[in-house]
Amino acid sequence: MSGVRRLGARWRRRRPLRTRLAVAASAAVALVAVGVCAAAFVVIRYELLHQLDLSLTQSATRVIQENRGEGPQTVAGECRYLSAPACAQIVPADPAADPDEAYLLPVSTPVREVATGKRAPYYSNVSRFGQPLRMLTTPFGDGRALQVALRADPVEKGVRQAAVLLAAVGGAGVLLAGLLGYAVSRTGLAPVARLTSTAERIAATRDPRHRIELPPGPPGPPGRQDEVTRLAASFNTMLGELEQSVSSQRRLVADASHELRTPLTALRTNAELLARGDRLTPAQRERASGALGRGIREVTGLVNDLIELARDEEPLPLLEDVRIAEVVEHAVAVARTHWPQTPFPLEVGAGAAEAVRPGVPARLARLLTNLLDNAAKFSPPGTPVEVALSTYGSGGTGAGGPGSGTGLELTVRDHGPGIPAADLPYVFDRFYRAEAARALPGSGLGLAMARQIARAHGAELTAGAAPGGGALFTLTFGAQGPPGGSHSP
Numbered sequence: 001m002s003g004v005r006r007l008g009a010r011w012r013r014r015r016p017l018r019t020r021l022a023v024a025a026s027a028a029v030a031l032v033a034v035g036v037c038a039a040a041f042v043v044i045r046y047e048l049l050h051q052l053d054l055s056l057t058q059s060a061t062r063v064i065q066e067n068r069g070e071g072p073q074t075v076a077g078e079c080r081y082l083s084a085p086a087c088a089q090i091v092p093a094d095p096a097a098d099p100d101e102a103y104l105l106p107v108s109t110p111v112r113e114v115a116t117g118k119r120a121p122y123y124s125n126v127s128r129f130g131q132p133l134r135m136l137t138t139p140f141g142d143g144r145a146l147q148v149a150l151r152a153d154p155v156e157k158g159v160r161q162a163a164v165l166l167a168a169v170g171g172a173g174v175l176l177a178g179l180l181g182y183a184v185s186r187t188g189l190a191p192v193a194r195l196t197s198t199a200e201r202i203a204a205t206r207d208p209r210h211r212i213e214l215p216p217g218p219p220g221p222p223g224r225q226d227e228v229t230r231l232a233a234s235f236n237t238m239l240g241e242l243e244q245s246v247s248s249q250r251r252l253v254a255d256a257s258h259e260l261r262t263p264l265t266a267l268r269t270n271a272e273l274l275a276r277g278d279r280l281t282p283a284q285r286e287r288a289s290g291a292l293g294r295g296i297r298e299v300t301g302l303v304n305d306l307i308e309l310a311r312d313e314e315p316l317p318l319l320e321d322v323r324i325a326e327v328v329e330h331a332v333a334v335a336r337t338h339w340p341q342t343p344f345p346l347e348v349g350a351g352a353a354e355a356v357r358p359g360v361p362a363r364l365a366r367l368l369t370n371l372l373d374n375a376a377k378f379s380p381p382g383t384p385v386e387v388a389l390s391t392y393g394s395g396g397t398g399a400g401g402p403g404s405g406t407g408l409e410l411t412v413r414d415h416g417p418g419i420p421a422a423d424l425p426y427v428f429d430r431f432y433r434a435e436a437a438r439a440l441p442g443s444g445l446g447l448a449m450a451r452q453i454a455r456a457h458g459a460e461l462t463a464g465a466a467p468g469g470g471a472l473f474t475l476t477f478g479a480q481g482p483p484g485g486s487h488s489p
Contacts, residue, residue, distance in 0.1 A: 021189065026174075026181030033173025037166040044162045048155045049134075053123055056136040059086035060148045064140060072097055072144065077104045079149050080129040086148045087133075091115060093143040104128070105147045111137050115145035125152065132156060191232050198235075208243040211236050267295040321356040322364060324408055324477070328389050331368035335385075339376040342385055349390035355408050357477050359457045367453040367461075370446040371412045371473050378416035378471065386413045393479055408477035415470040419463060427463050 063075055063086075072092045078084035091107050092098065093115035098107075106126055113119035114137050121138035126149065135149040198210050270292040273280065280288065325348050332344045375385040391406040419427060428451040447463075454461040459477045466472035 019185075022178075022181040022185035024181070025184050026178045029177030029180060030174040033177060034170050037170035037173070041163055041166050044166075045159045048158050052134050052150060052152060052155050053136070056086065056123070056134060056148050056150055059088065059150070060136055060138050060146055063088045063146060063148060068141075072099050074099075074101065074104050079133065079151060080131065082151060082154065086150045087128075088146065088148045090140055091145045091147060093145070105133075105135060105149055107147075111145050111147065114139055115143055191229065195232055195235055198239075202239070208239050208246055211239060263295050263299045267292060267299065270295060319358045319360065322359045322361050323354065323356050324364070324410070325353045325355065325389055327361055327364045328368060328387065328410065331365050331372060332387055334365075334369060335372040335376060338373065341381045342376045342379055342383070344372065344376075344385050344387060347386075347388040347390075349388070351391045351406065352389045352408060355391060355406070357408065357457070363453050364457065367450045367475070368410075370450040371475070374446055375412050375414035375416075375471065375473070379414045380416065383415040385415075387411070388413075407479050410475040410477075412473045412475075413466045413470055415466075418465050418469055419471045421465075424463060428461070 067075055067090070070090060072090050075088035075090065076085055077087050079087035087104055089103055089105055091103065091111050093112050095112070105128065110119055110122070114121060117139065121136065124135050124137070126133050126135050128149070132152045133149040134152040134155070135147055137145055137147050140146040201210055202208055270288045273288045274285065274292065328348070329346065332346050335342075336344050372385060372387070379385055388411045390409050392409055393407045428447050451461045454475060457477070459475055462474050462476075464472050464474070
């Protein structure tokens, strides 16, 4: 038995899914067809024999009614002919009472037992005159039994014809089952074949722009689509995500190479100047050394930002309950030291001072620092960068401390030129710099990193135009803290 199983498993491994599905479907349909034909044969055979037995019963009833009181004898013997009535004979229980004339039908012990009442009436098959007969033995009364017989060859012929016909139908059904199984496997696995072909083409070309062709017509609800269509749609969605990821990586590499080219060129120039330090004056050497240091810091910061952004997710240190107001105050204090000519007024609303959210303090501080540096960079000297932290929604004190049942909103507003409407959709893209910002220092990664950190903490960072001019950045924390998932900080 184990050998048969191993052989079957080996066969399944060596055959493609289409062949296995065709064989399985064909076998199922063929089994049904053969089963139906076998059941039909049994029913036909039973009905033909039942009709013959009914004829024998009617003949026995007629003989009993016409020959009441008669002794043992042969009543009728014409059953050797197809159109003749049934043969009939009366048999006594005691063999000594048999007539002198020989019986036409065979008389056995069971016949005597029926005559004595020890045995119930029964049907049997016998042969006489070179022909098969169907015989009924039934009580005749007064210690006698009646035997009636009819030729059974028409019934047997009908049974054989039915067997031949049903065998032919069953064979045709098996052949049709094979064709239907092949058609079903070919049609049912066509989307899978297209999926496989697309996957192989993507693997060969490394181009995720290919898609699987879906059935025509508007897509229905997911619950009403078949499994293969849903698989193809999910595969197309996965390909879209893969294409977007590959495009993002290629764009990141292209933008990074473009942004690194200028500072690296400056570094090489300053390094070459310092290599010929004997030809430079002390002031020139000092300027070249300072430029070299600034370039190294700029490249180091740019590379660090690229490493963090290339991960496309936040690291996973242990979360802690962070008091947002304290992080904001720390970030504002740092910004005041970096931008001494820019005032940073801070307003903390009622209930916001004690509000906490789960997060990573260092990452939240980096987010706020990027926002404040960006606002200060575009603000004219002496104009303030206004920072406000407030709550919104229903009040209350939850398990996370005061303010945990409300949402938090942090706004950073500058009084600079603002963000043009055409640039608003792109301000959080990596390396994107508006026309007015290209002459200013920076790599264009600060806002992209700020949004990435915000989303990792379950917050949303948006940009817009402030009333009266300037830019307004809004950081919104929900009431429940960051959602769980792979982008949790």
